[in-house]
Amino acid sequence: MQTSNQGRPYRSHLKPACHACRRRKSRCTTTESSAACLMCQVHGSPCVFVDDDQTRRRKVPPPRGRAIGHADDTENNIDQPDYSTSLSISQPTHVSDTALLQDRAHQRIPVALVDPASQRSSTVSRPSEEASMSAMLAASGDSSPHIISPAMVDDNQELDSYLSNGSAVGIRKITRASSTNASMGSPSRHVLFNTVLRKPLGIQARQSVADGKLEVIEKLLEPHLVDLVDLFFEHANVCFPILDEISFRRTYSEHKDRLSAALLANLYANAMTYWNNSPRLRPCHSPDHRYLWVQANEALHSELFLSPGISTVISIILNVHGRPSTSMFGNGGMVGTAVALSNSLGLNRDCSAWDISPGEKALRSRIWSTVVLMDRWTSLAYGTPLLVHRTQYDVPVPSTELLAYYPVSSIQLAGLSVFTALLTLTDVLSQYLEHMYRISRSAANDRSPTSPFNLESLLLDWEDTLPDDIRRLVIRGNDLGRAGAGNLRLSYLAVKLLLRRILRDATNLPPDHESVVQARIQTQRVAEEIVLHVQELQRPHLRGFWMPTNGFTLTSATLFLLRDALKVTNRTSNTSLKLAKDMIAGLQTHRNNEAWDLADDCLANCTDMTDIITARMNRESPGITDAQTHLDNDFLMFNDVTLSYPSAFDFDLEDFQLDESTYQ
Structure with missing residues (x-):
């Protein structure tokens, strides 16, 4: 029996229980003197009474057996509308891609699979563009999207159609409306994501090493943090x-604490390369760059363990492309991690037909394209096979209009046009690398071109597709004052040098054959172009x-010139040796005057070698054969550092074989 002070009748359907009591399955007893029920007063929880029309709405629980993410900490999360209270089973759930990336930290209900279908529901409002882009750079939250195996897509669709009246309830489904490339696969293939825990069990959100490392970096750089952000966007981005830039700057100024600590740490360390470009920073004392990189690396590794996401992929890109580059093993491992994480996040799938904002489409496209670029150029520089294969992604090269x-x-x-040209050049490089690293004979039927004509036509066709200004830039070296122009031309010459090496080694003819001699001369011409390009830099x-991987291009060109110098019979006019010395002299000047770190690798590995060869050839000797015989065999054959680089450019060290008996 109800007493006079009770405001809600027992088990009343006209006045339903509060949300907290319904969730606890406890009796909801209210009094006229208090707006909160007795149980909520005891537990200290908010007492919210749901409207009658909402309580009559049927709610379908998520299917069992799927990963469930609980968000118990709302700190450092982007505020978004609550999608959990306005879903109707008569329509599929339509949310943006960012709603899953922000980890739903404000929700208190279990999250299973979420669906951003190609059409928008009238019951769900999309986040704003600003919040959408900000959430992709945030590192907080307990859950994250993880792509589902294509083999399980049909299973999920059949089960969900059976367990619910609505289509695709609880599933994050993305259907491509059409495919512009027939080689990309069936246009009706769906992309599904599951929500999985980001952090290992037992790890709390506040137990972050990355935040501590970022605090150390910011204390060292204060009060120049904003200046470094400006330098990054002015010279690198x-x-x-x-x-x-627009979304990042807005988030940085208004919600800086919500950005990934690892991303900010690596951005600051990356921007330190351009410290002397700022008139305001140049007179100031510059912090130890290497120490900043150590702190940024630790922040990145911490986030990679605790809460990896899209922001982690961006942090890896900033880290691997940071200068100076000193760790081949570390960078190579980071590239592999970025590839694996990108595949898990579905970045390898074309999002052009997805119901997400243009900013998200551009960001996802540029991140994946940059991951592919990073994989290709580290493969060329480090001599390791490709990690990303062209048959395993369908993301087209982003156009300037998309970016x-x-x-x-x-x-x-102008900078975006340079970037798109670099991406298309990277696609040509990938086909050369696939040809160079092919080991198994079972891949003989691969569609990749193998004939010298086809290999050379790839680069020629790329040149023909360039706009006139970019074509003059890469072929003739014009307009090097444009942002990224010098790097693009050196990248083009690196691909051209690799092509000449492949074509030279593709024949089994004797070394004195006319075609072999002609191939050697053409390779020398490309190496000479690289030397001239270095000399013209201001x-x-x-x-x-x-x-930073282009530093290995300078080493490769110099090593080829030294190798070619050993074959010259006319000691008085050894053009290759002269070019090698010009390269060393030019790099030494750039290193001393401008601290150009790309010169470090070539100077460390080729300076002594050039001096030894020059000294031997200047001696009185019958010919080049005796000079070659007296070269330091130990230096040329057993230098581990030197031997590690030519493999990336298919460098043949057999030409350095010497007669030890004559030397003794």
Whole structure:
């Protein structure tokens, strides 16, 4: 029996229990003197009474057996509308891609599979563009999307159609409306994501090493943090657009604490390369760059263990492309991690037909394209096979229009055109690398071109597709003042040098055969172009953006010139040796005057070798054969560092074989 002070009748359907009591399955007893029920007063929880029309709405529980993510900490999360209270089973759930990436930290109900179908539901409002892009850079939250195996897609669809009246309830389904490339697979293939825990069990959100490392970096750089962000977007991101500048700057100024600590740490360390470009920073004392990189690396490894996500992939890109580059093993491992994480997040799938904002489409496309670029150029530099295969992704190379979905300046547009040219050049490089690293004979029927004509036509066709200004830039070296222009031309010459090496080694003819001699001369011409390009670089060019892997291109060209110098019979006119010495002299000047770190590898591995060869050839001797015999065999044959680089360019060390009996 109800007493006079009870405001809600027992088990009343006209006045349903509060949300907390319904969840606890406890009796909801209210009094006229208090707006909260007695149980909520005891537990100290908010007492919210749900409207009658909402309580009559049927709710379908998520299917069992799926990963469930619980968000128990709302700190450092992007505020978004609550999608959990307005879903109807008569329509599929339609949310943006970011709703899954923000980890639903504000929800208190279990999350299974979520569906951003190609059509928008009238009961769910999409997040704003600002919050959408900000959430992709956030590292907080307990859950994250993970792509589902294509073999399980049909199983999920059949089960969900049986367990619910609505289609695809609880499933995050993305259907491509059409496919522009027939080789990309069936256009009706769905993309499904599951929600999985980001952090290992037992790890709390506040137990973050990355936040501590970021605090150390910011204390060392204060009060120049904003200046470094400006330098990054002015010199690096303008021609290598990893981040959306407008969204990042807005989030950085208004919600900085919500950004990934690892991302900020690696951005600061990456921007330190351009410290002397700022008139405000140049007179100031520069912190120890290597120490900052150590802190940034530890922050990245911490986030990679605790809460990996899209922000982690961006952090890896900033880390691997940071200068100076000193760890081949570390960078190679990071590239592999970025590839695996990108595949897990579904970045390898074309999102052009997805119901997400243009900013998200551009960001996902540029991240994946940059991961592929990173894989190709580290493969060339480090001598390791490719990690990303062309048959395992369908993301097209982003166009300038896609990247510039918002108004951009003429300088930014010029930088984007350089970036798109670099991406298409990377596609040509990938086909050369596939040919070079092919080991198994079972791959003989691969569709990759193998004839010298087909290999050479790939680069020629790429040149023909370039706009006139970019074509003059890469072929003749014009307009090097454009952001990223010097790096693009050196990258083009690196691909061209690799092509000449492949074509030279493709024949089994004797060394004195006319075609072999002609191939050697053509390779020498490309190496000479690289030397001339280095000599033409001025201070503004050297202080611009450079991929650190291009430092190995300088080493490769110099090693080939030294190798070719040993075969010259006319000691008085050894052009290859002269070019090698010019390369060393030019790099030494750039290193001393502008601290150009791309010169470090070539100077460390080729300076002594060039001096030894020059000294031997300057001696009185019958000919080049005696000079070659007296070379330091130990230095040329057993230098581990030197031997590690030519493999990336298919460098043949047999030409350095010497007669030890004569030397003794």
